[in-house]
Amino acid sequence: MLANIISGKGDWAVRYSEYGHPGFCIMLEGSCLLTVDGHEPITLSEGDFVLLPTTPAFTLSSFGPALPVFIDPKVVPGGQGERRHGEPNGAPDMRSLGGAFMFDRADPGLLVSLLPRVVHVQGSARLAQLVQMVGDEYESQKPGSEYMLSRLAGMLLIEAMRSTASGNAPPGLLRGLGDERLALALKQMHAHVDRDWTVNDLAQVAALSRSAFYDRFTRTVGVAPMAYLLGWRMEIAKQFLRHEGLPVAKVAERVGYGSASTFSVAFSRHVGQSPSRYACSGKIAPEPS
Missing domain, CATH: 2.60.120.280 (Regulatory protein AraC)
Incomplete structure (x- = not known):
């Protein structure tokens, strides 16, 4: 500090x-x-x-x-x-x-x-x-x-x-985790980020109708369910790329993408640079001998 x-x-x-x-x-x-x-x-x-x-x-x-x-x-x-x-x-x-x-x-x-x-x-x-x-x-x-x-x-x-988990706090993940129904869906998303989730799947986990789940999630967390899932996947991918050095294809698999090319397009659009460039930008260049 x-x-x-x-x-x-x-x-x-x-x-x-x-x-x-x-x-x-x-x-x-x-x-x-x-x-x-x-x-x-x-x-x-x-x-x-x-x-x-x-x-x-x-x-x-x-x-x-x-x-x-x-x-x-x-x-x-x-x-x-x-x-x-x-x-x-x-x-x-x-x-x-x-x-x-x-x-x-x-x-x-x-x-x-x-x-x-x-x-x-x-x-x-x-x-x-x-x-x-x-x-x-x-x-x-x-x-x-x-x-x-x-x-x-x-x-x-x-x-x-x-x-930030209290009822009068601004929308956010911790406030979502404070909601008994939404917490069930959020925990499943986090535990199985590689699963091919749909809004219907998540609504069933939360024991809510599709429309009720979508509205409640968006209001409480501050973003729509699929937008939240995308953002979470990208944050996990950043950690894999920069701190664990996993190859792009392996990262794509771990965060729920069927191919490295599909993942690369999504990552580049969300982060502003390709996965390989992002991984390299966090590395410290060796000192000249």
């Missing part, structure tokens, strides 16, 4: 460019405004936790007007001390811990596919305790702090994912 304390006083604004990897904001004190591109502004208050699975461009600001300071997170990485915005002197109006999660694998696509574009968790006593512990641990910098922060970060992620 790379992170910085971010504080602000008076009127201020900071504009972050798109990052493309999971980012977060933990509100330690006060409040501010978060405006993620494509979403309505969100008021953040003490104890809130925000997760941006792909971190699109966003603005963090006070509630008064201010010209934004621009930051590119790919150029200015986290872990470089406190960043103060607005008035430089005096107690800040808000303090937060903002940064990015680092994963063992370079492609966190399976995690991202579980979550909505913006996860905002508030009013949770458990989360408030975790936020307080993260803030204390980050500021104390005692021996073992890096390990403790990584464990606490994992707990925060779990709480965020749990929040």
Whole structure:
């Protein structure tokens, strides 16, 4: 986890460019405004936790007007001390811990596919305790702090994912898994991704009529059943190609395609590049001897 304390006083604004990897904001004190591109502004208050699975461009600001300071997170990485915005002197109006999660694998696509574009968790006593512990641990910098922060970060992620399963959460996979009928179909899709599923098959698994299943799935998960299955197959295929080095024909078979050519067309359309090119793009070139 790379992170910085971010504080602000008076009127201020900071504009972050798109990052493309999971980012977060933990509100330690006060409040501010978060405006993620494509979403309505969100008021953040003490104890809130925000997760941006792909971190699109966003603005963090006070509630008064201010010209934004621009930051590119790919150029200015986290872990470089406190960043103060607005008035430089005096107690800040808000303090937060903002940064990015680092994963063992370079492609966190399976995690991202579980979550909505913006996860905002508030009013949770458990989360408030975790936020307080993260803030204390980050500021104390005692021996073992890096390990403790990584464990606490994992707990925060779990709480965020749990929040997306609630009935008032945005549509997403975890909310679908919270639906007793849809969970049956989703678990079968995940367990047998290579099966030639149809909407009728999945509706029977969920013990619903075809139309009722289709409407309920689309409303709860946020995409139609076959669109979800396609996206899930492509995420599984990415893992096989880049991290397990399987040949294209074997990957096609494992994710439910009858031929490598059919799979390659679907993968290229969905991902934007061919399976072989995607697999090679994740490899580190050997150093010259």
